[in-house]
Amino acid sequence: MKNKIIAVVLIIIFCFAVIKCLNYFDPFEKWQWEKEQEELLKEDIVVYSQWSDRFGWRGRDKIYTDYKTNNGMYGITYETNRHYENVDLGIDSLILKFPDSEYPYTDIKKVDINEYEFFKSEYFFITELDEFSWLADVAEDDISPDNRYIFYILDDKYLISGNGEDITGSFGKDIADIFGKDITGIFFRVDVFDIENKERYYYSKALIANRPENTLVDDKLIEPKYYMDQKGRIICIYKYYNKLLCHRIN
Numbered sequence: 744m745k746n747k748i749i750a751v752v753l754i755i756i757f758c759f760a761v762i763k764c765l766n767y768f769d770p771f772e773k774w775q776w777e778k779e780q781e782e783l784l785k786e787d788i789v790v791y792s793q794w795s796d797r798f799g800w801r802g803r804d805k806i807y808t809d810y811k812t813n814n815g816m817y818g819i820t821y822e823t824n825r826h827y828e829n830v831d832l833g834i835d836s837l838i839l840k841f842p843d844s845e846y847p848y849t850d851i852k853k854v855d856i857n858e859y860e861f862f863k864s865e866y867f868f869i870t871e872l873d874e875f876s877w878l879a880d881v882a883e884d885d886i887s888p889d890n891r892y893i894f895y896i897l898d899d900k901y902l903i904s905g906n907g908e909d910i911t912g913s914f915g916k917d918i919a920d921i922f923g924k925d926i927t928g929i930f931f932r933v934d935v936f937d938i939e940n941k942e943r944y945y946y947s948k949a950l951i952a953n954r955p956e957n958t959l960v961d962d963k964l965i966e967p968k969y970y971m972d973q974k975g976r977i978i979c980i981y982k983y984y985n986k987l988l989c990h991r992i993n
Contacts (some may be wrong), residue, residue, distance in 0.1 A: 789989075
């Protein structure tokens with residue numbers, strides 16, 4: 744009788760452990776993620792992958808991991824150096840994994856204007872979207888024609904900004920001197936704006952599955968990031984459940 748009781752207790756403990764493991768690893772959820780990602784991977788490539796979708800990233804090589812908050816929820820933040828790991832995403836070589844990666848891009852044109860022209864142009868709306876935000880409060884009399892701003896226009900629809908840096912020209916050369924090598928294959932972080940809607944542009948699939956459930960996370964850690972090189976090639980890296988995927992914009 745005693746042995747039967749022990750056997751029943753062990754079976755109950757085993758079943759409880761199995762249930763806990765299924766709840767933690769949730770293989771059915773992971774299968775669903777994989778099925779949804781299959782369609783995306785016909786065009787996009789995997790940059791980073793892990794088991795859980797509770798992570799974020801802000802720069803080229805830093806993955807921010809989750810932690811338990813005081814109220815028992817999960818949190819992801821970049822305001823502490825305790826919860827991150829360095830990961831080489833290989834951003835500069837991602838473009839080579841796409842077909843026709845060396846195809847000459849002619850749909851990008853550079854706009855080089857002075858501060859007064861910028862103030863009067865259709866591009867000034869980006870000052871309301873955190874880009875050159877200080878200029879939004881500058882009086883017209885205080886604007887100097889000596890200051891210049893450089894942007895790139897994609898397909899006459901999207902404004903590409905590298906924070907005023909001339910990615911395809913002198914800025915690239917200056918960085919080349921710092922790196923001590925040819926940087927034509929290096930991708931620089933840029934912002935993309937929709938000229939017609941006067942809003943930030945988001946790749947349509949980039950916001951579908953980027954936010955983990957029951958997790959406090961800053962938007963900057965899960966929003967898509969855009970990169971452009973001196974040839975005018977633009978890529979988007981975005982989070983989709985437990986993966987970072989790379990999409991070629993042009």
